[in-house]
Structures are given as structure tokens and as C-alpha cells.
Amino acid sequence: MIHVYGLVDELAELPPTRGLDDAPLERRWIEGLEVVLSRAETPPSAEVSREAVLRHAQVVEELMARSGAVLPAQLGRAFRDEAELAAALQEQAAQLVRGLERVRGCVEFGLRAVGEPGVEPEATTGAEYMRARLEQVRRQDALVAALHEPLAGLARESTLHRDAADEVRAAYLVPRDAISAFRETAERVAASPGLTVVCTGPWPPYSFAAAER
Amino acid sequence: MSRSLQHEVTLLELVDRVLNKGVVLSGDITLSVADVDLVYVGLRVLLSSVATLEEQAQLAAGGAQR
Amino acid sequence: MSAEPDLVGKLLEADGDLRRIAGELDHLPEAFPRRVNADPEQVEKGLAQLVLTVVELLRQLMERQALRRMDTGTLTDEQIERLGDTFMKLDQRMRELTEHFGLEEGDLNLNLGPLGDLL
Numbered sequence: 024m025i026h027v028y029g030l031v032d033e034l035a036e037l038p039p040t041r042g043l044d045d046a047p048l049e050r051r052w053i054e055g056l057e058v059v060l061s062r063a064e065t066p067p068s069a070e071v072s073r074e075a076v077l078r079h080a081q082v083v084e085e086l087m088a089r090s091g092a093v094l095p096a097q098l099g100r101a102f103r104d105e106a107e108l109a110a111a112l113q114e115q116a117a118q119l120v121r122g123l124e125r126v127r128g129c130v131e132f133g134l135r136a137v138g139e140p141g142v143e144p145e146a147t148t149g150a151e152y153m154r155a156r157l158e159q160v161r162r163q164d165a166l167v168a169a170l171h172e173p174l175a176g177l178a179r180e181s182t183l184h185r186d187a188a189d190e191v192r193a194a195y196l197v198p199r200d201a202i203s204a205f206r207e208t209a210e211r212v213a214a215s216p217g218l219t220v221v222c223t224g225p226w227p228p229y230s231f232a233a234a235e236r
Numbered sequence: 237m238s239r240s241l242q243h244e245v246t247l248l249e250l251v252d253r254v255l256n257k258g259v260v261l262s263g264d265i266t267l268s269v270a271d272v273d274l275v276y277v278g279l280r281v282l283l284s285s286v287a288t289l290e291e292q293a294q295l296a297a298g299g300a301q302r
Numbered sequence: 303m304s305a306e307p308d309l310v311g312k313l314l315e316a317d318g319d320l321r322r323i324a325g326e327l328d329h330l331p332e333a334f335p336r337r338v339n340a341d342p343e344q345v346e347k348g349l350a351q352l353v354l355t356v357v358e359l360l361r362q363l364m365e366r367q368a369l370r371r372m373d374t375g376t377l378t379d380e381q382i383e384r385l386g387d388t389f390m391k392l393d394q395r396m397r398e399l400t401e402h403f404g405l406e407e408g409d410l411n412l413n414l415g416p417l418g419d420l421l
Contacts (some may be wrong), residue, residue: 024265029258049340076254081253096257101265111261122259132314133249138299143393149386150379156389158370209315219318223249229257240317246309 024065028082029227030086032123033091040085042214043075053105054112059086071098087227092127094119094232115228118234126196126231131181132205132224134171134193136170137165139217164215167191170212170220177205179203180231350403351410358396359409365389 026043029097034057036050042061050059059082083095102108112119144155167185171193176180178195185191197205202225214222342363368385377385399412 025261025263027261037385065265077250078249080254095253095258097256098254099267100261101267102261102263103265107264108261111263114262115259119259135245135249137318146386146390147275149383149388149390151386152390153369153372153382153386154366156386157372160366160369188272206297206314209251213317216316220315221245221249221313221317222315223246223312224314226249226253229253229386233258242313243309245316246313249312298305 024063025060025105025108026063026079027096027100027102027108028059028061028079028232029086029096029232030060030094030123031086031090031092032127034173035089037086038082038089040082041078041080042082045057049125051105053109054094054116056112056116059110059111060108065103066102079096083227083229087130092123093227094122095226095227095229096232097229100186114177115234121212122234125180129196129198129228130202130225131228131230132174132178132195132197132209132222133226134174134191134209134220136146136167136215136218138166138189139183162200163189163230166215166218170215170218171207172207173212177201178209195224196228196231197225335407345401347405350399352402354396354400355410356407361389361392361396 026046028048034050037050037059040048042048043065044061046061046063046140048059048061050057057192079098083093086135087093087214097112102111112202142159144152144159167183171181171183171191172194174193175183178197180196181193183191183193195205207221213222368377368389372382397407400407
């Protein structure tokens with residue numbers, strides 16, 4: 024079974040880390056792309072452990088530190104052999120090449136924010152209730168914009184998702200030379216009254232690795 | 237703020253990326269575990285797809301993406 | 303050399319009540335082993351949580367839709383009044399039911415998780 028950590032460009036050398044199940048890392052050119060992988064016996068149950076998740080993450084981190092560009096692979100699929108891997112890469116070869124260019128020289132930062140739990144608006148009539156709720160929603164939107172826009176301004180790309188429960192998740196693709204400006208800005212905007220904010224990073228660019236729709 | 241909470245939150249971010257983001261290559265061997273939470277998630281997708289699509293379209297139009 | 307990523311080094315900023323974000327760890331589809339709870343009371347509570355979460359989600363979605371329409375001026379005053387009255391009563395009923403089952407508001411708060419990004 025072949026496990027893939029990601030695609031790389033200009034990888035200086037393989038990290039000294041071991042892969043999943045302590046298997047050695049390998050680098051292979053397949054379909055014009057350089058892949059980093061490790062091999063293991065096909066497990067009887069195809070379950071991933073917590074350890075595997077962390078090890079995968081560690082390998083991808085170290086690849087990022089040693090490459091010009093890295094497209095992290097999602098943990099979840101494995102290949103019986105190199106032929107199967109080659110077929111999978113061929114399917115997406117053009118997008119993967121574009122993907123490497125898209126993330127070249129960048130890291131990812133993540134943002135999660137939640138608003139305060141819904142305060143029951145004081146209202147006696149339906150119309151009063153709706154007006155109060157609309158006001159709440161507008162205030163929430165303004166808070167989120169104040170948080171997101173300065174950060175998006177420093178990123179090559181960004182994404183913003185909102186869940187029904189006023190929870191916000193954002194990801195930012197930040198060029199390396201903008202990292203310190205990003206950190207400073209994050210520090211400033213994260214202290215937003217009315218929102219619980221978590222900003223993490225730098226990560227390898229997982230959220231910008233899949234092909235754009 | 238407790239250190240274990242910080243650890244938990246950062247772990248959440250890491251696990252989310254490794255399991256849900258990243259490039260997906262179509263390998264025949266699927267590594268996963270059936271998870272009851274997927275039922276919750278599935279229902280939520282079904283019910284919220286329209287609203288979320290609208291919302292995202294509005295945000296995108298507002299220049300959130302660069 | 304550490305075989306695990308340095309998690310502490312990844313936390314850039316954290317402000318506010320982190321428990322509201324950390325709680326999501328319970329809801330990620332993941333392979334970590336989970337305890338099986340067969341206590342009937344807990345099972346009932348778990349079912350109530352599922353059902354109420356769905357209802358609460360529906361309520362929030364409908365409310366958002368209505369607020370959006372109100373914002374763009376495509377609702378009549380009568381509709382605004384009727385919708386607002388319904389949502390207000392529904393919200394109240396939800397709070398009562400949630401309390402009845404010994405749940406908290408935060409228990410009805412599931413994220414889309416990975417599927418949220420498909421939308």
C-alpha cells in the first residue's frame with residue numbers, strides 16, 4: 024500500500040522523519056510530478072489512527088520547510104501500487120501543476136470565530152423581534168468584516184465560510200514575506216469584543232491545494 | 237487561558253486540515269472509519285445548502301475572495 | 303527529533319472563550335476510538351440532542367432567509383409581523399425543550415465540518 028503525503032517542487036532533500044508506521048519516506052517522479060510517499064502493508068481494517076494523522080501532518084510540515092512549493096495530500100486514500108498512483112496523478116496532472124504554482128512560496132493561516140451566544144432580543148411584537156434580529160445580524164456581519172478584511176488584504180487568496188450558527192471559518196494563503204505583517208495584523212484584529220477568535224498557522228497550504236471549482 | 241484548551245483548539249485545526257483539506261487523489265484503498273457524526277453532518281448539509289450557497293455568493297460578490 | 307508537529311507553535315492568537323471552538327473536536331468525523339454509551343437515559347438524551355439540533359438548524363435557516371428578505375425589502379409589514387411572531391415563539395419553545403432534556407444551547411451547535419466546504 025502506498026501512502027502519499029503530497030506533491031513537491033524544488034524539494035532540497037527528504038526530511039529525516041519516518042512516515043506512517045515508521046516507514047521510510049520516498050520521493051518519486053511520476054507523470055512529471057514529484058511525489059513524496061511511503062509504503063506499508065495493506066491493513067486488514069482500513070482505519071486511520073490518531074498517530075497516523077499526526078505523523079502525516081509532521082511529514083507535510085517538514086516538506087514545506089524544504090520545498091519551493093508543496094501541495095499537501097489529504098489523508099484518506101491509499102494506492103495498491105505505483106501504477107494506480109500514476110493513473111490518479113495523470114487524471115489531475117494539469118490541475119496539480121497549476122496547484123503547485125498557486126501555492127508556491129506561501130503558507131496558510133486559519134481563522135475561526137464565533138459570535139456570542141444568541142441573545143434573546145427583547146420584543147413584544149413580531150415586527151420588533153425581526154428588527155432586533157436584523158440589527159444583531161448586521162452587527163455580527165460588521166464584526167466579521169472588520170476581522171477578515173485586513174487579513175485578506177495581506178493574502179494572495181482567502182476563503183470565508185459561515186455556518187448557520189454564526190460561526191466563521193476563514194483560510195488565508197499568505198506569501199512568506201508577508202508573514203510578519205500578517206501576524207501583527209492578526210494580533211490586532213483578533214482582540215475583537217463580541218467574538219471569540221482563534222488564529223492559527225503557519226500551516227502547509229491544505230485549504231488551497233484542491234483544484235478550484 | 238488553559239494550555240490544554242489551546243492544545244485542543246490547535247489540534248482541531250490540524251486534524252481538520254489533514255482529514256478534510258488537501259489534494260484528493262483517487263486511490264482505491266479508502267482509509268476511514270464509519271462515524272456517527274457523519275449522520276449529523278449529512279443532515280445539516282441537506283438542510284442548509286440553499287442558505288449557505290446564497291450567503292457565500294453574497295460574500296464572494298462583496299470581495300471577500302482575492 | 304519530535305515525530306509530532308509542534309502544536310503550541312501554531313497558535314497565533316486566541317481571544318475569548320475557547321471552549322466554544324474546542325467543543326467542535328467532538329464533531330469532527332475522525333477515526334479516534336470512541337466509547338459506546340448504552341445507558342438508556344443517555345441514549346434518549348442523545349436522540350433528543352439530534353432532533354433538537356435539526357429543528358434548531360431549520361429555525362435558524364428560515365430566520366436567516368426571512369431576515370435577508372426583510373433587508374432587501376421584499377416582505378410586507380404583515381409578513382414581517384407574522385414571521386417575527388412565529389420565530390419568537392419557536393425560539394421560546396426551543397429553549398424550553400432544550401432545558402427539559404437537560405441540554406444547553408451549546409449542545410445544539412453542530413458544524414458542517416468538511417461538508418461545509420463543499421457548499
